[in-house]
Amino acid sequence: MFFLRNLSHTINLHPSYYGPHMKEFLMRNLHGDVEGTCSGRVGFIICVLTITNISPGKVLPGSGLAEFVVHYQAIVFKPYKGEVVDAIVTSVNQIGFFADVGPLQVFVAQKLMPSDFKFDSNGPCYRGDDQMIEKNGQVRLKIVGLKHQATQINAVGTIKEDYLGQIQ
């Protein structure tokens, strides 16, 4: 699910950036630092929308760097258990298949596919009565399990329910 979240990020700015364009530097740094990252707590930070506040810089003793705390609003993607998402299949093997939901990798085991799905090593793919799941195909799946690590989120999904499976 996507959220608009207020987040903060601490930036240490090198003295050479001090000056009238300091704010631009901070913004550039912020975009570079946080966009595309993932934390188990927040989810995937997709895009920084606005910077709500930049704290006054505090020069750190010893190094001369200035520390700014930047408060910003960003779109984050945080998967939830039970969420139904569309995904693109990236790899198929006899245990199941992997699919990408944007930055999130989801694994769907064969046991969590409808019982008519059979593995076919030529392809390789899974064939159901009226569906086929192969690399680069699109699937709709439901996330049934999530594992949040410090910088990584992994998910387990299922297509063994109504209206899940290949997107025709």
Add this chain to the structure above:
Amino acid sequence: MADNDFRYTIPAEHLPATIIAVKTSKDKSMSDGDELLEYEYIVKREGYVDEDKTALIAQRGEIRATKDGVVEAIHVVKGKVIDNESTVVIDYKGCDHDTQYEGMCVMCCKTVPMNQESHVMMAHDATSLAVSRSEAKRLEHDTVGRLLNEGKLSLIVDLDQTLIHATVGPAIDEWINSQGGMPQDVKMFPLPDSSTPYYIKLRYDGTAGLAVLDRERFLQKVAAIYELHIYTMGTRNYASAVAKAIDPDGKFFSQRILSRDENLNMTQKSIERLFPCDTSMVVVIDDRADVWQYSPNLVKVHPYEYFVGAGDINAGHLPKQDTVVKSEPAPSTGAAPIADLVKESTEAKSELSDTSAGATEATVETETSTAAPTDATAASSDATAASSEEKTPEEKSEEKKVEVTASTVSAPGTPGKVLKAKAPVMDDNDNELKHILEILETIHEKFYDDREVFKLTKPKKQPDVKEIIRDMKKSVLKGVNIVFSSVIPLGQIPQRADIWRQAESFGAICSTELSAGVTHIVAAKAGTQKVSEARRRRNVRIVRPEWLYHSIGKWQRQNEADYILPELANKSSPRSTTPPHNPEDEKNFGGAEGNGEEDQGGESEDMGTIQTINNNVWEDAAKELEDELGDLDDTDFDSDTSNTQSDASTDRGNRSPLTNLKRTRVFRRSGLSTAVTSGGNDDDDDEDEDSDNGRMNVDMMEGGDGREGFGEDDDDDKGMSTQDSDSDIDDENGSDSQQGYSDATSDASGSAVRQRKRRRRSIGKNGGLEDTVGDDDEDDDDGMDADDEVTMDHTHTMQQSQEDDDDDDDVDFLNDLENDLDAQLKDD
């Protein structure tokens, strides 16, 4: 799985019970021991409060999960009273965590500690997936069923030096540029995260010169009967890129690619990584047996080396290969050697007459090396054919080396004329894949034959490729009892040597001592104690290590006659009275190769001399040779040559070996069939001869050999040869001179035997060669000839063992050298 379905009820002794808390919810994932439900029940107790009163006491009980799993249904709510022991309160599904993704069970989504013991990885491209043994078994069972339906087996193939040869570096860039474009079947690609271009050369599968479509044959044919998996020590990116290059449509390998990134072991490969439980239908082809721990499923492939000196670019982290057997210089990964080689080869080419027009690389190579323009084409084409059939890669590489050395030697003589540098340093004639394909087909066929039997008779054992491979290997060297001599380094434990293990896996028995049962001595050189000892015995064959390598490489016992050890080392041996070389060899030799062989023999003797000779001589010869290149005719083996024998033995020696080599090759083609037949008989005769001549041969080699060689080489020339001047006579010349020796040292009987041999040979020969043969027979003066020849062969072999084996390139090259030598001799 029924035993994972749990239906929890309240124990009978607790009835009636009141539910006081439901501590879980539907679909919740629970761990073993988690509390699911709490209830209260009443017990009566005597004397709990008062001695004579019965107290009713409410006690709490709970239902706990007995296994990790998921709650399927809850049939009660808080406050409900249960008074029936058959009332199910909770349906619960246990989970074995059979499949885990990133340490999370894909069924119950519970985080499970990764357990290497109970879970194995099976997916090619993901280390994050692990399955339990039982699940792996189930999956493999599916796979096996599918493969059986399709009539296939599984085949794990290695990339580097098995299917392709890859290299990187600026030197190769230059080389490519100098070629004016990418050579056929060389592909270049950068890896995603670097700009360094990788060059890979696809291995020919014995169909060199054919259209690209035909060359895909190997994979296609194999893919028809095997499901292919790539297993490489390269990185994922590398593996994918190479797979794309050799299989653009993904029809052979699909996504079944396992790279170093997923292997989790930097030094070893394991079939269990892909097939954890059942390896009875898995065959592996790889150029290294050690990384597979000499797995019984492995069919070892001779390493493919196209970019000379590049080695295996992905083997840096692997333990050093056991290179005892190979004489090749240790492959340095740097590009420098390649550059050097290229340069050298260019030089070599330039000095050679350039008959090569625009043929495929392979042919170009051979042609260029042919000195005589006249018959170059014919000879080379023949040679190519022959070589492609007989030559193993080892030989080739060795030959290559020789070529390079030769070129360096002769370079000073020919500084001026450098021809265009379409220089294929690259060796690309190998038909290893053809052998492998045959082997794989046999394995497949046997497996399914066995399976038919299995279906009919239902024996206890399922067919197993391990056993099929083992049996196939064992039958190759069955009954062979080997002793190694100066093959395995002293410091090494012989039983651990690669060659020792290989020999044993092919059914040979290896011993360290020359005991009674020994049938073969594999010796890198003559003159060792074991070889001397073996000579005294009649029934021990002395062969070069190549015999063993080739037998192992082709899964076919090679004819020992083609791998006789050069004998010259005997001079130093104290026991001059004993026959210096084994008679068998000689005989075999004669038998193996027709008249031409005789020539060779003479030459080989020369070779012996050569060994002692200095390179300087060569250089001198080379200078002069150039001038005379045009004059000489190589076309006629029999007739070519004879120079003055009186010249210093050294000179002859130099030149003669080359001649010999060339001839050997040429003759081989014609004489092969003969060789086979003659091999067996020879032994007896030979032995006799040995005793007779023993010393003789040696002598000949040193002094008299030269003559032989000369006589053979040039008919016309120089009268030094006491014998006939006819072209045919070459052999005879040699023999004559030798005769003298033989007379001195040997009895008449010995010579008689030799004569016999000779005849045999002559019979075998074809065409032009026959002429010679006829002469020989008539002359037969000398049984000695045969002997001599044999000896020579040996010597020759020692020097350049590779060349014996039929390489066309070498032949040509040799021709050139020969010419040079001839010229030099003339001058002398």
